[in-house]
Amino acid sequence: MTQTSLFAARAAELRALLFQYGREYYVLDAPSVPDAEYDRLFRELQALEAAHPELRSDDSPTQRVGGEALAEFAPVVHAVPMLSIRTETDVTAAGAEAFDASVRRELDLLPLDAPIDYAVELKFDGLAISLRYQDGVLTQAATRGDGATGEDVTQNIRTIGQIPLRLNGAAPALLEVRGEVYMRRDHFEALNAGLLARGEKPFVNPRNTAAGAVRQLDPKITAQRPLSFFAYGLGQVTGWDAMPDTHAGVLDALAAFGLPVCEVREVVAGAAGLAAFHQRVAELRDSLPFDIDGVVYKVNSLAVQRQLGFRTREPRWAVAHKYPAQEALTVVEAIDVQVGRTGALTPVARLRPVFVGGVTVTNATLHNEDEVQRKDVRVGDTVVVRRAGDVIPEVVSVVLAQRPMQVLPGADLFSEGDSAPLHPPYHLPSHCPVCGSHTVREPGEAITRCAGGLSCRAQRSQAIQHFAGRRMMDIDGLGERYIDSLVEFELVRGVAGLYALDLDKLLDMKRRADERDNCVPDTVKAGKVATKWADNLLQAIAASKTPPLARLLFALGIRHVGESTAKTLADCLGQLDWVRRAPAAALAALPDIGAVVADSIAGFFAEPGNQAEVDALLAAGVAPQQAAHPSTKLHGLFEPVTLLVKLAIPRLTELRAGQLLAQVADLYALAALNRAQVIALDLPAEAANALADWLDKPTQRAALAQLADYRRDILAAIPAEAEQAAAPQPLAGKTVVLTGTLPTLSRDEAKVRVEAAGGKVSGSVSKKTDFVVAGEAAGSKLDKAQALGVPVLDEAALLALLAAPDSSD
């Protein structure tokens, strides 16, 4: 035997030993050798590998902390999405019954059918991770991210001793293991004790500490955090011959591979079994060495799981059943009022700091006036606070017995009952706390608003904050504090003002802000830091000048226009100009835009100040990325009948609008009719009268003419060849019915796309229906299609059809 192969053999032997001891220590919690012996072998292997780098291998225990700190995490696309799991809203035992009932309903089981077997386990309070084992070797670890794409945290995950770098036994060719990285409570406390001893700041709770550690760019830091792991499921799997057919069997198999699997797990029968487990874990909860936020119920049989399938985002065969949120008592020290971007006044309870559900809570929103009064929260009250959904602090109720009281004047000091609450019931102020404008609450609305509009500093400030936000213009480094100062010192009036900022203005602002805050670090270094900050900010502002049109529209902060409506506007109208000019009736013809939203948009651009602001943005060099021309969809969306209906002329139904347009040449001709001509039309008398009355109002007649102009102009702006090129008509003349929830397309998108392809979307299935596209939760339409023998497609098949060159294939 050569010397090299001798070393290789020894290295393999050491690795095997360390692997076994490591597993005993980390996973089984039952070491068979003292720590010192493990360390000795570990160092020997390290030395051997250092001397002979060719002997190194990725699954060596010495390679847990390797590699350099990263600049950022690489994105990882999950082959099988990491779905979230539905949370049962009912936290009482009845929640277990509700889940069992929904599963049985979905499976069409009768009350007397045998109970369903469920695999039940704990819901760990940590960070979900997907581990990828190829031929038994850990090759990649990724966070959940948005479920479809996560971050590559392999380096960090490798530092977790409990996670095997290599699986025991005959591993599948590919095994993706899903599980939770968490931190034990005792480890968390020891970590904090160490930090405190060194005078450092302790962590707040185990969950955040674990999540933070996994997302450390430098694995050496992660390695110093005592993390643990539990496996609870699978992602992509190939080449697993002996794959079990139950969830419980899978977990047992994962444990046999050497992965840590929590032992608090069972297979139970029916709702009663679920409820009993829920109850048992409730009692066990405090004695567990780690935090959980509930239990998880999963249908045990993998075949039945497949049968149940998925809703849009979550499996139908699993549910998380949480425990009632932790509550705590504290005192309302004040009720402040915040003014939002739209002028909404929101009462916020300032609380005496209280530790609840893992964090210290000092504020809690009280939503609106009704909410405060319903709970009757007053200053000085002792209140029950919890974190709703374990996140947002919420005032649950007031402890009336502890309300501060005053003895009424003239009452006998020693008699009872002659006292009154110290503070009156809460009311929102009649004037804006920021600008002093009066406040209004529209009848039927829950929200009270400041009437000051953009003259209110709070609203201006928030409008700019919104504009600069990440999902809007994405101006980095422009935080709340700076915006407030910019607005306060009037360096910026509207959003366009941001583009007129220069170095001097920014430095001036910073100096004045610092002066006001009484911290004047007037050193050369501070000056340099400030200049650097201003430079970066100016660069970020300059970099924001070419957003996609949808983002710019969203950034403008038009009421009722969020991310999705902005996208609809951009997709359909293509260019900013068409949006600015659009009459309300045209907007209301776009998908998911109704009268209220359309009026809000048209109203925004009808305001000269807003038009000026948009012009100023354009003049400052903001140039949104926009389409070459409006969408070809408009041909379908802007049918004269549709637009006419959207004008909301009294008594004019879609049917009558159709009759009407069959008699007049076009919208222009309609706008030119006099009263006698309208009455002479072949329409029900009441409709004709209403239409004549409507046309008598000059503004409405003008609106109709404007709408006709807009339609003519925008359709003319769509090049004919674009229509040909962009919209082949694979579905020409076909009638399609959509049912259920499609996996990626919304109903509207699907409809628009079918129509763009020349098809007609109908609401109900008949013999004339060419095919039905069925998604999740398809209902009676699917049944009817099957009864009539109408072909049923899924979304993928529809997309394939849409992508086909034409209908003659």
Add this chain to the structure above:
DNA sequence: TCACCTCGAGATCT
């Protein structure tokens, strides 16, 4: 007209 669903808007804390 109603029930359902999606979107917008607001707030919290790390």
Add this chain to the structure above:
DNA sequence: CTCGAGGTGA
């Protein structure tokens, strides 16, 4: 995350 409100299909 939650609530309210707007849009749409039944």
